[in-house]
Amino acid sequence: MYNINDKGYYGEFGGAYIPEMLYPNVEELRQNYLKIMAEPSFKEEFDQLLKDYVGRPSPLYLAKRLSEKYNTKIYLKREDLNHTGAHKINNTIGQILMAQRLGKKRIIAETGAGQHGVATATVCALMGMECIVYMGEIDIARQAPNVARMKMLGAKVLPALSGSRTLKDATNEAIRDWINNPVNTHYIIGSVVGPHPYPDMVARFQAVVSEEIQWQLQEKEGKSTPDYVVACVGGGSNAAGAFYHYLENTDVKLIAVEAAGKGIHSGESAATSILGKEGIIHGSKTLLMQTDDGQITEPYSISAGLDYPGVGPMHAHLYKTGRAEFISITDDEAMTAGLELSQLEGIIPAIETAHSLAIFDHKKFKEDDVVVINLSGRGDKDLQNYIDYFKL
Amino acid sequence: MYNINDKGYYGEFGGAYIPEMLYPNVEELRQNYLKIMAEPSFKEEFDQLLKDYVGRPSPLYLAKRLSEKYNTKIYLKREDLNHTGAHKINNTIGQILMAQRLGKKRIIAETGAGQHGVATATVCALMGMECIVYMGEIDIARQAPNVARMKMLGAKVLPALSGSRTLKDATNEAIRDWINNPVNTHYIIGSVVGPHPYPDMVARFQAVVSEEIQWQLQEKEGKSTPDYVVACVGGGSNAAGAFYHYLENTDVKLIAVEAAGKGIHSGESAATSILGKEGIIHGSKTLLMQTDDGQITEPYSISAGLDYPGVGPMHAHLYKTGRAEFISITDDEAMTAGLELSQLEGIIPAIETAHSLAIFDHKKFKEDDVVVINLSGRGDKDLQNYIDYFKL
Amino acid sequence: MNRINQKLKEKKKLLSIYFSAGYPSLNDTVSIIENLEKNGVDIIEIGLPFSDPLADGPTIQASSTEALKNGMTTDVLFNQLKDIRKTVSIPLIIMGYFNPMLQYGVEDFCKRCQDIGVDGLIIPDLPVDVYNDQYKAIFEKHGLINVLLITPQTSVERINFIDSISTGFIYMVSSASVTGSNSGFGEEQTEYFKRIADMKLKNPQIVGFGISDNETFSQATARAKGAIIGSAFIKHLTKNGVNKIDAFVNSILK
Amino acid sequence: MNRINQKLKEKKKLLSIYFSAGYPSLNDTVSIIENLEKNGVDIIEIGLPFSDPLADGPTIQASSTEALKNGMTTDVLFNQLKDIRKTVSIPLIIMGYFNPMLQYGVEDFCKRCQDIGVDGLIIPDLPVDVYNDQYKAIFEKHGLINVLLITPQTSVERINFIDSISTGFIYMVSSASVTGSNSGFGEEQTEYFKRIADMKLKNPQIVGFGISDNETFSQATARAKGAIIGSAFIKHLTKNGVNKIDAFVNSILK
């Protein structure tokens, strides 16, 4: 119902709208990804690295002071504790193993907040592979710590200078690189976007999140299903991971949180589901922000990781069908929620993640609701932004 | 033999050389710490927080590419994956619970690298307690990201302006504050230094590290004891934690790594064991760097967390008895080793930790040696230093 | 008979030129087309600019961005072209990305092309299979040829499939690269040209990507029916405006 | 009989003054001592400066740092004092931290004090128990009184213990705070002074910390035998050098 079909679509969304130059690459991946993921040696290596290298399982933490404040039972899924500080590495570990099995020697990636770039540079260092990361010029400036990390890890960071000089443009550059290097290069896409099979493959690698939530909740609450799962949505990978095992169980309500920027109708927003229309972006039919004329518009969010005019096809489908509720959070609301979590629970969240934590003014929960929020990343990369914003 | 005796000494080192003004505080702690730590409710809360909040157990990761390079079997104990990014939080979780049980309302701490300050600010936010952190003016400048984090967490960071304006002076300031606030304040010392019972209490909280290494090695190697355990030593807490359960088992060789700064005999060094003499610092009889006249000298290391003229009394004892081998590593060696780990294993270590990783040019291991290195913290706080140093 | 098919019957090597509509100035479109025809160009590809042209290199991308800034839209282009068949008779192909067409409505888009006298479309991000399943009928209903691409990495089976559903020519990407990336052809490309020629496909091939001068044009057309020049012509426009188009075309054909 | 014990027998409230040796200038030590005696001060505490004086407030800490910069060392101080008993007869106490003494050798340190005619020591970071177990005999052998501290937080049992091993006076810290922190005494302190007075200890008490003028001196000595001024005097030295010591002392005693 809510998962991908065998043609690579979620309902009417998805597919692989790619230039012929990419066909051999994408087709090779499409034909092999499920087979490779099912190999025992792949599973073993993936699980082992997630455990010993990434530090999984990430805890499911009952946030007492936050729960008290909002009078409901809030669990935080601590992806911020993963190696490199976000959920992104679940996917890059999976894809680097995939790339190795496909015989690739060179890795490219796009990045917005830099978390995916760092996660990619990290696994490339781990495997001794060449790594090129494309990053919008604006994002290079606003996520400087992550740029420094990528360099330390031996990756080359190339600026995307066109368009809004953010995630969308970095993705364009990465795709151009891939077109130019079709044989030896694997493109590690960082979210559940791009042509089929990327959205499905990335979702499957991230699905470890909801798999763990299930048994962790069972341990803590005596049942494996929460009442709500909440996650922010840039491309949608952390949400896909947190929702995955609950997609077909409609007792579990799903909440996707988008960046409203300076306000949904301010002209500076990244609230794709509300502002977007169906179309094609980066190889996938989905919802995207565009002009009447079909030109992709430049989104805006204070958070580099949510500053993307599209959304993964799974989420377009969840929106269209009403399976997930979509809430938009402004810059100001997110920043305030980020500070609140820091001071109530001692956890500084990524600004992306802070959007998820700001829903309590938009949505009331019952006292005995179990609400799981995917704490997709830590805020170390965002300190300067927080400091500047709050004049700390 | 190597552990503390009932008078609060490791051999001839330790004790509580404190002004009378601190006596009630320290005595209250001394009389209660073991009792409180033995309470089931304490243990339970401590363990629960370590698991769900800190993310323990931290993985024991077999570093394949590093092992290959040095032709021996190297495991990294991943304290860098802990919440807040270093081993320091093991101790602050323990001490905040201790402070609560002692009825304290206000927390003070000193910090060098800022990791202990962040770890303290974090647990204070978690428990809703007031937090003041003293930090040398020099360290405030060279560990800016951690200063920002403390502020986000709601702590007040006060600069120590005297002396070398580093860790030693921050400790003096914290002690002064404690003297001024003897009733409602608990001082969370960040390492195995200070008057008894601090060194022992902190070592016990950090002992979770070697406790985990034991069963993790059992799982991976079929035996719970490595051939070597390696850790860097500033005050000595991460080393104390990594050594703890192996102290009395002399089959396990212990290596303590100190900061040689610009060279042991350059006059800019923090290699306490080699350069130090017996004396009193911060309430404890131990080895410390001092003039013939007994004035404490200003140490130097590129790493703020090792830039301390003393060493915990346990380590003074381990040095004096020869139980541990002490190796000194220069700034340059440490920086190079930090970059090497980043590019070989995708893990950017704290500069403190990088010292431990630089021992391979000083010490040869056999191919089948099992060497456990305590990866005490991650390098996010040090990025600017790395970038500047390597001109990345 | 479609003008493209007619043109392909001519016993000569065909020169096809690409430019981004609305560049250098919004209203240069018609004059560039007329000039190109006048100077002996055989086929023209009119680029409908797109915000995110991910199969294009920096030169074409920059001209697209500029064209959009100049005010180019799908409607503006169609209006500029509405009387084009009064003055121009060579084949005209619109090359653009799929999203703007989708927003226009694919059927409406095709109909408008037909009305104007556009002969074909090149849509790099509309995959062959999607085209075949969903849009082929619409294109054919409006007499439009969809030009499909092959690259050095395209498998024999896939080339045969593409040949089977193509009705004009095959756009043979010289190397797997975005436009404007390479200069000059090496052994690899020559072998690829030969390999494809030897397949004796039903549709003639026109080579694109990497053609910038008389030499590369000759190399590319040694075995293929023609060649397409894009980035090199855009660079010429950037430098000279619409004036010296004759010089540019003459330098290619000599 | 030790000069301290003698002094304590006098039927007056005693004024004790602390200063850091080597401050403001390295060689001011003797002249400051002589001046203090001349102006009616009863006991002098000569601070042996230490790099890390963690029980001292900013004023004394700064003077210590300055004194060290000026070149003060344990040996320099002893040399400056070697003829002090030719001119000065009131009790002299050296106040310093334990580490410099330890490095000098505790026995050597005590012997040198005895040779010079120093009467006692105050070592804030040498705890009572360590003193009692390890150093009492050495101090006594050299006729030195170790002045021990109590604070408002010191328990009754501990006060009694400290009283039992003290042989001169008890340094009664007015409030639990580093030197120079407070100004003026409140109800809390007055009650504490009364509580201690009511204990009728064997050793008289001299109050320290927070005494800066005639008013606080009077308050502190209402029930205690005397009071010690430190930071306020250092501030005076910083402002006026060694010249107007008479004015300072007079302002306290009035």
Ligand SMILES: Cc1ncc(COP(=O)(O)O)c(C=O)c1O
């Ligand atoms: C911490 C964090 N959360 C969320 C996101 C948004 O990406 P996605 O929607 O794919 O989870 C990012 C992207 O960089 C991120 O770094």
Ligand SMILES: Cc1ncc(COP(=O)(O)O)c(C=O)c1O
């Ligand atoms: C990562 C890290 N390692 C080591 C140290 C040194 O402290 P210790 O010797 O107490 O482990 C510090 C101190 O801040 C640190 O941050």
